[in-house]
Amino acid sequence: MENYQTIFQSSSSSSHLSLLNTLNSQAQTQRQDHNKSNGYSRITSMEIPGSSISGVTQSNSLTGVETEVKIGKKRGEKISRKPRYAFQTRTQVDILDDGYRWRKYGQKAVKNNKFPRSYYRCTYQGCTVKKQVQRLSNDEGMVVTTYEGTHSHPIEKSTDNFEHILSQMQIYPSI
DNA sequence: CGTCTTTGACCTGCGC
């Protein structure tokens, strides 16, 4: 029954979607090439010139990590796969305002990390996208945001700052 | 009153 959409609806103002869509396409192509079983099979880096997120001037670099996840651990359901993208962001704020509405549904202490990991789910009806946010203990200025799945709907609010950042992202094929 | 966060319990996978 779970039908995870990977096709974005057209939205003229959704550069976030465009970017993630690009990543998704790349990831799928690379997945065919490298066909690793699981884990972080590919790393994508992005350089962002001085920028601000939600009014906080920070991020100089982002690192995107694409991987695949087995899901369906929900009480005996079938196992399927979802793309997952991790972005390392150097910022003082944990929550990047990416234009979507998120509801926090959990927080867990992570081993070897003094900061907890937070779990968020997109609140758009029918959207199953999740994200995890975690601050690195060995680099307190670095926040890792992991997106799981892709949005099948337009952004709900305008986030010029974030769009500006994304628009300047340069995607490197690999590390 | 609706929405969101907090937080402990619960479930599952994995390594030993």
Next chain:
DNA sequence: GCGCAGGTCAAAGACG
């Protein structure tokens, strides 16, 4: 089989 770690659920409370 057991214990640990990661991920999710859901009740209760906070907040606008």
